[in-house]
Amino acid sequence: MALAALARRIFGSTSDRHVKRYQGKVTAINALEAELEKLSDEQLQARTAEFKAQLEKGADLDDLIVPAFATVREASKRVLGLRHFDVQLIGGMVMNERGIAEMRTGEGKTLVATLPMYLNALTGKGTHLVTVNDYLVKRDAAWMGQIYNFLGLTTGTIVHGMTDMERKQAYAADITYGTNNELGFDYLRDNMKYTRDQMVQRGHAFAIVDEVDSILIDEARTPLIISGPSEDRSTLYTTIDALMPIIEEGDFELDEKQRSATFTDAGIEKLEAKLAEDGLLKSDSMYDVENVALVHHANSALRAHKLFRKDKDYIVRNDEVVIIDEFSGRMMPGRRYSEGLHQALEAKEHVKIQPENQTLASITFQNYFRLYDKLAGMTGTAATEAEEFADIYKLDVVTIPTNVPVQRIDDEDAIFRTAEEKFEAIANLIKECQDRGQPVLVGTTSIEKSEMLAELLRQKNVGTMNVLNARHHEQEAHIVADAGLPGAITIATNMAGRGTDIQLGGNLEMRIEKEAADLEGAEREAKIEEIKRTIAEEKAKALAAGGLMVIGTERHESRRIDNQLRGRSGRQGDPGHSAFFLSLQDDLMRIFPVDSMDSMLGKLGLEQGESITHPWVSKAIERAQGKVEARNFDIRKNILKYDDVMNDQRKVIFEQRLEMMDAEDISEIVIDMRHDVVANIVSKAIPARSYPEQWKAEQLQAAAKTYLNIDVPVIEWAAEEGIDAEIVTERLLAAADEHAAAKEARTITAMEAAGSSNPTVMRQVEKSIVLQSIDGLWREHLVTLDHLSKVVGWRGIAQRDPLSEYKQEAYELFQSLLENLRELVTTQLSHVELQPRPVAPPTADLSALRETHIDPLTGENDADGGDTVADSLGATGGDPSLKPIDPALLVGVSRNAPCPCGSGKKFKHCHGQF
Structure with a gap:
């Protein structure tokens, strides 16, 4: 160093x-x-x-x-x-x-x-x-x-x-x-x-x-996350919420670092007894498979009551639970917690419970x-x-260096034993600043603490103050613009990204917008000059009082948030001052304790009602913040490793989807899909190097009817002399292609007879069915991957790398998705009978979709209502002859280019086949 x-x-x-x-x-x-x-x-x-x-x-x-x-x-x-x-x-x-x-x-x-x-x-x-x-x-x-x-x-x-x-x-x-x-x-x-x-x-x-x-x-x-509605279970949320008052200390355990809450054995026994009494328990144990939904809802209700606090994590506004961004302190209307947590909060606050949602599309920033x-x-x-x-x-x-050297004075952190002593000292300092005409900006970490401090200041007869938090989001720009007036007191819940400069004496643009918006010509110019003179006078008073005083009421987990608050003072060479007040009861000190801080304070002679200001303390706290930042970085990095697996698959799906959207004719792709389905059903019914008497002829005949809509005498074929799998495949391909050609001919003839001839009608139908099939299966795939990511971590207990396991299984699921897609498209096209009318391209109805931005670190993962996973994705699919390949290598490959796996085939006939 x-x-x-x-x-x-x-x-x-x-x-x-x-x-x-x-x-x-x-x-x-x-x-x-x-x-x-x-x-x-x-x-x-x-x-x-x-x-x-x-x-x-x-x-x-x-x-x-x-x-x-x-x-x-x-x-x-x-x-x-x-x-x-x-x-x-x-x-x-x-x-x-x-x-x-x-x-x-x-x-x-x-x-x-x-x-x-x-x-x-x-x-x-x-x-x-x-x-x-x-x-x-x-x-x-x-x-x-x-x-x-x-x-x-x-x-x-x-x-x-x-x-x-x-x-x-x-x-x-x-x-x-x-x-x-x-x-x-x-x-x-x-x-x-x-x-x-x-x-x-x-x-x-x-x-x-x-x-x-x-x-x-x-x-x-x-x-x-973009999600769509699933079934309504609001009654169950209300019922489970009514059980929460019986849960006492000792019935649950909290981990504030991980933002998790779990029932103890005593808590589970209490719940099971009450659920059985109310007739909700379908078997003796809450953890039997029949009661999985109850466990899910009970855990969500526990977190809602014991971890999430009103006016800190969320507020209730217009009969809705609105999330508050922990970093900016802003309301986030429209965003919802996932996995039933938001519904549990709605039940807790007795507002209307909105239905859960199922993930349709997602991406990380x-x-x-x-x-x-x-x-x-x-x-x-x-x-x-x-x-x-x-x-x-x-x-x-x-x-980048500042245009003018920074004149701000940054004090060392002052640390107290209790929060009450700390806030008393903060209130006294604010009163002193106001008495000498110095503007003050106070940074708090929650609405609750900002309003508590405001009430304390009112008790001390401190004059007018502005409280900037999620409750006053609409006026935030004007509140911040006035924060540089002499003697102004602004209490803000986080200052990240507020986007409005705190200028000593006031913000000229804001004042003009407010006071001269309706004026024109000479009258407007005169008003602007008057505003400029007023701002210059006010700025001189603020400068004489020492510039903007920034007070931090506690340290955040991230040094950046503290630096953002501190950086509001001393802009463009103005004088300024900043100070942070801490206590041993602050969240950072309590959840992430600084080693030997108590003994250090004892050595430094901290008494009741006193504070200690020392570089040792500041350095120790900075080290604690550094540890938290490093931990959060590792968590984000780990989340990204898992999301990268999905992202590689997302890119392949989206790029292939775009290619098909742009193509006038995807009949070649549809034929390839049909032929792949034939090869697949034959391989399942006719094992390699098997005799006809060992074939599953009835299964193959039924599969041909199901997927291809053709009646073929496979049982009779199996009795023929010299028959083999290759001959059976050729006959099925010929019959399937003949059936598809006949269907297209019938459609065109019917349309001509109706006076609406359109030779490209089948091409439009093919594109529509392929795109809609991709979308449906991709949505189910997202839910499956989400569930896989939640359980794969347990593989570490068996000394297996969870990430490697996730990559392998995600690859197999992706191959299964492609096989299901081929079967679904082939089945639909072989059975559909078109009416003699023009076919319009499909349009996406996005009106019922919900956009959310969920935090995976706290367990609110991608898929709401995700317990409806498609059974078809449970099977292991994919062509066993294909070499395993990293999906990242498939991104951006043209369909007619050589496959990156080195097979020598074109991409569309190898790993790029749908």
């Missing part, structure tokens, strides 16, 4: 070396400034067409960095009156080179993004700016869109509640702003559509992720954002998670 520190002092950090490397281009951009200032608006705007022409002639994007960045800066000066600082130019270059720019709060990340967004939009492939909520999408697109529109590029926004047509138009723009959830859900929905023109996205070329640590790390623990050819990010806090960004996303974190 000492050698590393010495090397950094001599040679600079990795970020310092990156920044130094960009200085030459910064100088070149600055040299162009005087030249561009002389251009008219029309001449400056014409540069966009010039850049596009250069790219068409073979120029590289990197060749255009200097002139393009200089053009954007000049356009920004003219349109917004904002000139990019040199450090902002460097941030833009970092992002253009697939990096994460770590820039302090107030350094203008929103403006920085315009540089690489403009440059990459010149390719015409579309670029995406991803942010955390609809408010920031609309604000940033409207604000920065002025620059893009001035330079001749179009801008679109993707927010909740838009129609498919509106979404398609937004994605067709050169630059599209959207939330991470909406972009991910659009990708999943697109892969549930049946024609290319129904899809809204047009590819994944380049994306910049704002608040990249929040989206790619915090929210990456939770997959995006890791795998969604890895779809992009080029990915970048920006945030105020990423350095502590640099290893994860590099490992998972191949993104380097570069810390």
